Amino acid sequence: xxxxxxxxxxxxxxxxxxxxxxxxxxxxxxxxxxxxxxxxxxxxxxxxxxxxxxxxxxxxxxxxxxxxxxxxxxxxxxxxxxxxxxxxxxxxxxxxxxxxxxxxxxxxxxxxxxxxxxxxxxxxxxxxxxxxxxxxxxxxxxxxxxxxxxxxxxxxxxxxxxxxxxxxxxxxxxxxxxxxx
Ligand code: PRP
Numbered sequence: 001x002x003x004x005x006x007x008x009x010x011x012x013x014x015x016x017x018x019x020x021x022x023x024x025x026x027x028x029x030x031x032x033x034x035x036x037x038x039x040x041x042x043x044x045x046x047x048x049x050x051x052x053x054x055x056x057x058x059x060x061x062x063x064x065x066x067x068x069x070x071x072x073x074x075x076x077x078x079x080x081x082x083x084x085x086x087x088x089x090x091x092x093x094x095x096x097x098x099x100x101x102x103x104x105x106x107x108x109x110x111x112x113x114x115x116x117x118x119x120x121x122x123x124x125x126x127x128x129x130x131x132x133x134x135x136x137x138x139x140x141x142x143x144x145x146x147x148x149x150x151x152x153x154x155x156x157x158x159x160x161x162x163x164x165x166x167x168x169x170x171x172x173x174x175x176x177x178x179x180x181x
Pocket of ligand 1 (some may be wrong): 045048072108160
């Protein structure tokens with residue numbers, strides 16, 4: 001029995017992810033070069049790690065990357081207040097921050113993190129996300145770069161988890177119902 005037997009359907013294949021990362025990497029390279037900017041990639045733990053690793057292979061710029069871990073305050077998921085579990089090692093002041101996310105759902109997390117970087121005096125704040133679920137949006141926020149727009153499925157793999165499982169799968173899939181029942 002393999003963990004893959006718990007997947008009902010593959011939504012985005014490993015090949016599609018690689019090809020899309022190549023396209024996004026080229027686009028990011030072009031647009032940041034034109035502005036003469038070097039992005040500081042900020043990956044939000046933990047889900048964005050596989051996407052960061054794939055994407056940055058195709059960004060032909062003098063980049064740096066760092067990690068941040070945030071969580072919603074318990075019981076206040078609706079307010080969008082976030083608590084920093086792990087902050088950047090690098091100062092954001094004057095930096096061209098490119099936040100790397102695995103998924104944007106309601107948009108609360110990314111909205112709060114973007115606001116925080118603006119308050120810290122970043123020169124620019126942009127977002128690249130592997131997946132976007134626009135139908136779920138509660139806060140009016142858009143990513144500058146989107147890998148794949150998806151319908152409102154419960155998805156796992158390529159960083160995305162269910163109870164911390166499935167993150168290491170090399171594709172994005174939909175789990176069988178018995179997994180979360
Ligand atoms: C997930 C995801 C985004 C956020 C999206 O993180 O990685 O950060 O939720 O949801 P939102 O748009 O509704 O705010 P999670 O807290 O599950 O952490 P993880 O990356 O460690 O799985």
